[in-house]
Amino acid sequence: MSLGPYASFIATSYALVTAVVLILIGWIALDYRNQKARLRELEASGIARRSGRGATDF
Amino acid sequence: MTALAALIRRDVRIALRVGGGALIGVLFFLTVVVLMPFAIGPDIPLLTRLGPAILWLGALLASLLTLDRLFMADHEDGSLDLIVMGRTPLELACAAKALAHWLAAGLPLVVATPVLGLLLNLDATATSAVALTLLVGTPALTFTGMIGAALAVTLHRGGLLLAVLVLPLSVPVLIFGVAASQAVIVGPTPFGTPFSILCAISLVSFVVGPFAAAASLKHGLD
Amino acid sequence: MTLIDLANPTRFLALTARVLPWLIAATAILLAAGLYRSALAPDDYQQGATVKIMFIHVPNAWLSMFVWGVMSIASLGTLVWRHPLADVAAKAAAPIGAAFTFLALVTGSLWGRPMWGTYWEWDARLTSVLVLFLMYLGLIALWRAVEDPSRAARAAAVLTLVGAINIPIIKFSVDWWNTLHQGASVFRADGPTMDRAYLIPLLIMAVAFTLLFVTLHLAAMRNEILRRRVRSLQMMQASRVAFSSETGAGSREATASKQTGAA
């Protein structure tokens, strides 16, 4: 497959889209891990959610 | 030294956290620059010629916008009283606050400049010239603007009064900043002359700004 | 499973955990198929191989609008139906939408570069997308400006809906502004007369990117729910500390029983 004289533009576009999507995925995954860790930390320190209302109530 | 480092770290941290305004300045800069072509028209050669002026005006307004909170936030929660009473000379504390403000609000403007240069069809040399003059010039804007911010706190008025106080003071910075960038793009004056004057203005503002701000804070608190 | 069932965040989290793996798999398969078909697509007689940029530009441009639509519905959910997950959905969508809009801008400018000779031309379509991008950034700034998310939610919802009404007006004004000065746009390849050789890969890519958004959005919503849980637990912890210090250095268990006794 030849990309013609503008191959670099095509490659750059695809690379950029890949990069940004990967950053998004990485950010969301990292955020998930952080929040989970903080929740565990809080629960370990003896702060438990009350059933029903409480922490889930917003 | 620890005291000043602590002050800088705190201010940068607050600016970057939720509720801090560091990134709003950049967004404002971006918006102002994008609005210009709607007023001027999508005439690329014209935009290229006006580019440095548009970027400089945008940066000037953006740094002015965020200066409002420089002392006001500390005044409202009582921190300013403690800073004034502290053993660190107030002039140095003011300089540290201004430096922190520039790191959080001024430096991002410089970083955003290449992207905006692209929108205005500036070539690489022109963009780097504008970025360089902004890198040297925005600290001068912050340090002279700090005087206005200190006056605004002691007068209990912010916002527009600050703008009216500070904008005339920033005229020299604007003149030589735009002149240096234009010199690279169209000539005929060499880049060096206006640029060294701009550097000199910045250096002077580093000295005058903190002293004037500290003086107005010391005498204006109640 | 109705919308009301989803109102319970715990149930939503359970649903997310079940659905996400399937969504990820479907997105990956469709993306692979779309990329494969795009690679096979022939060169355009006018644009040559650069037409390949279209396969990622158009889905991103579509998503930049679609995400705002999703946020508008979520905003209606916040303001009208008061659905508890609505502002979570709106908040989680904003950064993702901004990222796709950014990609639409960048791929658009890279696509136009061979035609225009510059990276940025104040072309009507790209310029409207740029304004949309600024609106996304403003919305994110609004979410970040207020520490309490439930307080920011209503302001953000109003802004989103005003934006949704304004987008067509902005689009019209920019078109009008642009035609005063210059002529045609590059972005014509997506007309209804497009060849099937382009249409099919483009459709697959559009569906794949939409699925990608849905996946990311669900995951981001889950994060946001957890973040709010952390926040409310922290607030409980802060007030718990107030109780425990009531007896000075006394143990927390003792204090807790004292509290319930006093109450």
Added chain:
Amino acid sequence: MRLSGRGVRCVRGGREVFSSLDFEAASGEAVAVTGPNGAGKTSLLRLIAGLLAPAGGSIDLEGGEAELTLPEQAHYLGHRDALKPALSVLENLSFWRDFLGSSGDAGQNLARVGLDHAMHLPAAFLSAGQRRRLSIARLLSVRRPVWLLDEPTSALDAAGQAMFAGVMREHLAAGGLIVAATHAPLGIEARELRMELRIGGAA
């Protein structure tokens, strides 16, 4: 160490708040400034703290460190708590410790005021009483001989007031001195400085 004011006169906004005020406080002594609203209690504290300039008279500290001014040897605890809601409790305290120049252990002082469990929470989550406790931790973290306290116990609960009375007693025992403006009893032995409301006094 002796803090003394001679013939102090205070004018604010063109109105004379008080004049020819004399006061004195020695090491180990607490002065409770009392009086109705508007009598100038806060103004007096701010004058001593150097945050207001006296219209007349003088305020001196004898026996302190010679090269430091009175405000530099004083803590001022005002109505406002000087806390940043975006920073955590520990970050707030550490900042003031570093800025005011000290090397005390922040964690220990937080435990003393009953905030050690909230150390890593944002200060935004604290109640008014907890914010006041955090300010008290600041007094403990940085050593200053003169404490200027403006309604220090207003937001504190009974346990908090008892804790703070203990803190103040320790400070006095270590040779410090306290000037506190207050409506409520301070909880410690204090000499009273009563200020009267002046009506219609023009400067």
